[in-house]
Amino acid sequence: MTARAVSLVARREFVTKVRTRSFLIGTAVIIAVLAGYVVLQSVLFDDQQRSVVGLSGQATQLADPLRDKAKSFGIDVETRDVTTMENAEQQVRDGSLDALVTGAPPTLKMIVKGTGDQVLTTALNDVLRQQVLVAQLAEAGITPQQVAQNLANVNVAVTALEPVDPQRGQRLAIGLIVAALLYYSLLVYGTMVAQGVVEEKSSRVVEILLATVRPWQLLLGKVIGLGAVGLLQLLVISTIGLGLSSAFDVIDVGALGGTALLTGVLWYLLGFFLYATVFAAAASLVSRQEELQSVLTPISMTIIVAFVAGINLMIGSPSGPTVTVLSLLPPFAPILMPGRMAMGVATPWQVVLAVVLALAAIAAITWLGGKVYANAVLRTGARVKLREALRT
Amino acid sequence: MPEGVLEIDGISKRYGEVVALRNLSFDVRAGELFGFVGSNGAGKTTAMRIALGVLAADSGEVRWNGRAVDLDTRRRIGYMPEERGLYPRMRVLDQLVYLAELHGMSTNEAHTSAENWIARLGLRDRRNDEVQRLSLGNQQRVQLAAALVHEPDVLVLDEPFSGLDPVAVDVMSQVLREKASGGVPVVFSSHQLDLVERLCDRVGIVSAGSLVASGTVDELRSGGVPRLVVESPTTDWTVTLDGVRVIEKNGTRCVLELADGVDDQAVLQAALAVGPVHEFSRQRPTLTELFRNVVTTEARST
Numbered sequence: 001m002t003a004r005a006v007s008l009v010a011r012r013e014f015v016t017k018v019r020t021r022s023f024l025i026g027t028a029v030i031i032a033v034l035a036g037y038v039v040l041q042s043v044l045f046d047d048q049q050r051s052v053v054g055l056s057g058q059a060t061q062l063a064d065p066l067r068d069k070a071k072s073f074g075i076d077v078e079t080r081d082v083t084t085m086e087n088a089e090q091q092v093r094d095g096s097l098d099a100l101v102t103g104a105p106p107t108l109k110m111i112v113k114g115t116g117d118q119v120l121t122t123a124l125n126d127v128l129r130q131q132v133l134v135a136q137l138a139e140a141g142i143t144p145q146q147v148a149q150n151l152a153n154v155n156v157a158v159t160a161l162e163p164v165d166p167q168r169g170q171r172l173a174i175g176l177i178v179a180a181l182l183y184y185s186l187l188v189y190g191t192m193v194a195q196g197v198v199e200e201k202s203s204r205v206v207e208i209l210l211a212t213v214r215p216w217q218l219l220l221g222k223v224i225g226l227g228a229v230g231l232l233q234l235l236v237i238s239t240i241g242l243g244l245s246s247a248f249d250v251i252d253v254g255a256l257g258g259t260a261l262l263t264g265v266l267w268y269l270l271g272f273f274l275y276a277t278v279f280a281a282a283a284s285l286v287s288r289q290e291e292l293q294s295v296l297t298p299i300s301m302t303i304i305v306a307f308v309a310g311i312n313l314m315i316g317s318p319s320g321p322t323v324t325v326l327s328l329l330p331p332f333a334p335i336l337m338p339g340r341m342a343m344g345v346a347t348p349w350q351v352v353l354a355v356v357l358a359l360a361a362i363a364a365i366t367w368l369g370g371k372v373y374a375n376a377v378l379r380t381g382a383r384v385k386l387r388e389a390l391r392t
Numbered sequence: 393m394p395e396g397v398l399e400i401d402g403i404s405k406r407y408g409e410v411v412a413l414r415n416l417s418f419d420v421r422a423g424e425l426f427g428f429v430g431s432n433g434a435g436k437t438t439a440m441r442i443a444l445g446v447l448a449a450d451s452g453e454v455r456w457n458g459r460a461v462d463l464d465t466r467r468r469i470g471y472m473p474e475e476r477g478l479y480p481r482m483r484v485l486d487q488l489v490y491l492a493e494l495h496g497m498s499t500n501e502a503h504t505s506a507e508n509w510i511a512r513l514g515l516r517d518r519r520n521d522e523v524q525r526l527s528l529g530n531q532q533r534v535q536l537a538a539a540l541v542h543e544p545d546v547l548v549l550d551e552p553f554s555g556l557d558p559v560a561v562d563v564m565s566q567v568l569r570e571k572a573s574g575g576v577p578v579v580f581s582s583h584q585l586d587l588v589e590r591l592c593d594r595v596g597i598v599s600a601g602s603l604v605a606s607g608t609v610d611e612l613r614s615g616g617v618p619r620l621v622v623e624s625p626t627t628d629w630t631v632t633l634d635g636v637r638v639i640e641k642n643g644t645r646c647v648l649e650l651a652d653g654v655d656d657q658a659v660l661q662a663a664l665a666v667g668p669v670h671e672f673s674r675q676r677p678t679l680t681e682l683f684r685n686v687v688t689t690e691a692r693s694t
Contacts, residue, residue, distance in 0.1 A: 008493050016482065204477030208538060211444040211471045212494050214463065378446060380475070 005213045009221025017229045027233050034241045042248040051098040051120050054082040058104035062127055069123045105131050171343045174260045179339035182268055183307040189230035190275045194283035196222055198292050206377055215374035223276040234268055260342040270358045271334025277369035284376040285384045306332040318345040328354045330361035396457040397421045398546050398577050403442055403452030412438045414601040420577040427588035428581040430598035431687055436581040437474045440550050444471050467495050470544030474551050476535050480524035484515060484534055488541045495542035509537040529557055547571055549580040553587060565591055589679040599687050613676040620648045620656055622663055623671035629662050
């Protein structure tokens with residue numbers, strides 16, 4: 001009967017919450033924001049690395065070498081042949097051309113709107129110099145192809161002291177997204193548990209419930225039920241988010257995204273069980289929704305501090321001592337550790353230690369929080385003092 | 393049919409300095425309607441909460457069929473708390489099914505029973521409405537259904553009649569009577585003493601945390617100081633009688649209170665000696681008078 005009571009309570013919480021309009025709209029809004037961000041990101045990405053260059057007169061013969069050179073510098077150049085100068089200058093002015101190149105080598109002129117793209121200028125200079133070089137070599141009777149080949153074989157040998165992670169940018173992005181999603185889920189679903197507790201208390205239905213189930217069964221059922229709703233939302237958001245990202249090529253999903261999702265779920269469960277009981281115990285001290293904010297503030301603040309400070313530290317130095325220590329401590333671990341794991345900077349022993357500490361904290365908090373909840377949940381009226389709730 | 397007895401045995405409870413219950417005992421037998429009356433703050437609600445295990449007693453025990461009540465037996469009790477409570481945003485049917493299942497019914501049984509009580513209490517049109525959209529009277533009906541939906545073996549109802557319209561009072565009375573005749577011990581508290589008098593098999597009066605009187609309504613009413621109602625043209629004859637006091641006079645009708653050992657036949661003869669007697673009857677105190685009497689004496693003695 002114990003298991004059945006807990007599962008009945010959990011099922012009610014889950015079904016009631018999933019049916020609400022706020023859950024459906026909330027999820028849709030998050031997905032819309034996520035999709036908007038991904039699309040914007042991919043558009044900006046494209047735009048940033050694409051330059052349109054107008055070529056006029058003899059400069060048109062530079063189209064191919066310029067495109068090739070620019071590509072080797074990592075930018076896309078689209079060339080257009082221009083016939084009338086006035087029209088072309090207007091196009092530079094209104095931004096439909098990034099640069100206009102006129103004249104014949106070696107005396108080329110480039111017209112830009114403001115300062116112009118530094119990389120594009122360098123690329124154009126290179127192309128120009130090469131053309132001059134080829135012409136002069138030919139005059140001197142040396143085969144330009146031979147020289148080009150010899151030049152290509154000359155390279156500086158680079159030795160890296162620290163291995164360079166080609167995916168560092170993506171890892172950071174995924175780490176931050178995981179941290180942000182966990183921050184959101186813990187805060188929103190923790191608050192939901194608290195509101196549920198107060199709703200039962202203020203509507204007095206808790207008295208009927210406690211005549212047939214024990215306080216801890218009610219508490220556990222509530223935490224499991226709402227935790228499952230949060231997990232469902234987290235999974236829906238992440239799956240759609242990962243799908244969109246790979247569709248728009250913003251993040252190379254593959255193994256990286258999958259691992260991040262798994263660690264995210266693990267830490268969501270740990271974090272939720274840790275925080276939900278605290279939220280519930282705090283909520284059981286008050287009898288009305290209006291009083292709820294005052295008891296929840298310290299808990300919300302902990303989560304917000306973990307997120308804001310953690311994010312800044314993680315971007316700065318993800319392996320620094322401060323963020324490493326914080327990511328091991330139970331109150332901060334559920335947000336920081338999955339972020340660091342996604343970034344690939346958490347060592348295995350750190351992960352294991354953080355999980356063990358979190359489990360120990362969950363056990364202690366569940367015992368303590370359950371006690372406060374059981375003692376305070378039937379006392380209506382004035383706010384129950386924490387010390388009183390712990391003593392009896 | 394469930395058969396059994398609910399015993400409240402010597403329970404005491406204090407909240408800090410305040411004594412809420414002092415060695416309170418009573419029992420309710422199968423098929424019996426037990427009315428629990430007392431002034432505000434006398435301890436009725438505390439006693440019921442302890443019976444349901446919602447509150448722990450400092451001492452004493454609640455037994456069902458001779459065994460201390462635990463969570464399993466408690467699940468067989470139907471409870472209506474003084475502070476009404478249902479999930480405001482849950483639909484009537486869902487709510488009743490949920491409560492029935494929590495009390496141990498299978499999903500099918502729970503549905504059947506919930507539909508049954510919804511129909512019985514005239515809530516069929518409202519079964520898919522959220523509780524908060526119902527009128528207060530209808531919320532009360534849902535609350536009663538919530539206490540009955542798991543077909544309990546015992547009913548403990550705190551002020552079930554408060555806030556009900558006359559029709560609902562009739563429905564409620566009928567349901568309680570029916571449950572009692574089905575062998576379920578029913579305890580309920582109420583301030584509507586005329587209702588208690590009419591409905592209950594036995595009554596217990598609580599004052600300042602202990603039971604000061606209990607018994608059938610007849611037993612309680614026949615106790616106390618005997619009173620006579622006499623209708624005759626004059627009342628001058630009463631002054632000649634020892635141990636007789638006029639406590640009320642209304643035209644030719646008067647109410648007399650007799651001291652211990654005074655023979656009512658002697659009073660009748662004295663009255664007839666003066667003139668015609670149109671009415672001569674024994675007046676038994678109503679429960680309200682009895683209650684007022686008991687509570688004020690208690691208050692004076694403490």
